[in-house]
Amino acid sequence: MIDKSARAGPPVDQPNASPAHQRDAFLNSFFRRGAELTDELVRENELYRERIAGLEKENTSLRTAVASNSAIHDLLVTIERLESEKQRLLSTVHEHETLSSRFRERFHEAETELESLANLHVATQQLHSSLQVPSVMQNIMDLLGQLVGAESIGVYFATTDGTELIPIASAGVELSSLATIAVNRETVSPSTEAILERTYLTGQIYIRESSVESPPEACVPLSFQKKAAGAIAVYSLLPQKRCLGPVDRALFDLLDAQATAALVAAYAVTTGHGLTPSPESLRKLCS
């Protein structure tokens, strides 16, 4: 800052000032003015510098903001892409789960079928494995007791004229407690005897539905040469057997078709004293 008071010379506008004085006064005034202008310029320069610094700072801030917005934009695009991929993967997972669930169902079905076939194979083999009536009857009881899970069983055979069903064997219940059943086509009461009778007459397997509380659990017709020969009653099931299913029904079908034939064959051998027929008698029958 220039001290103006130190530079003050003789006044320029006095008429009697000498040329040297006027010159000095002019120079002083010139330099003073120059100094003032310089000060002003320096001040302005400082202001501009401050302004520039401010603008530079603002510029940096704006650049950062722009870069950040750009990054956000990129992130949003990436997020959108990842969301689409996620949806695609979820859809694939769902498809696989559905497929896997179908495979599991099919596997379970195959296992159940295999179980049924194994039971039928064993039951068929064992039903015809003996030609002794007691053994055949024991096999029938085993089939129902061990494979089906029957707890109490009654086996009834029809008389020759078909008017009565006579109990011939039992398991889990005294045979003497089972009564002969008169085959009366007019019987309508929903008793065990009525159900047995209906099973014998219709040849249809009866399996108790969950809405019915009274026994029997099942009744199985016994057929021989396409005629009704008797019926089996399953009065109760083992406690661990909750209900009868398709595998059991398949076994009932087997009993219906083959139990009587096995009994009759065993009976024929027993009454024939175990003798096999001669080749001649067989040839005669075959011709």
Place this chain on the structure above:
Amino acid sequence: MSAEYSCLVVEDSPMMRQLLVLALSRLRNVRITEADDGVDGLRKLATGRFDIILTDINMPIMDGLKLVKRVRTDPNHKDVPIIIITTESSEEDRRRALQLGANAYITKPIQAPEVIAKVRELLKLAT
């Protein structure tokens, strides 16, 4: 070469015995010997070495629980896993069998996959 395991099936019902043999035949490397009651079972145990025993309870001459007791005193088989397969379903029967030394208790009618899974578990076979 994979190991072969020897299984003894003790069951008086031929039908049930055949069903068990059929189920167990699905396991690889398991050789099956059959016995039709407890006494026959002991006879087989005296002449062979078994890795697992499946036995019914209700059998003539010697029942399954007596068999389990005898097996647990046999130095050759005292640690062999024993599976009871029976129609008896009460908790008392189950507890008694396990106390006598049986390792598992399965009620009839059987589900073959359950029997196979239990044998696999006790023999530590790979699935």
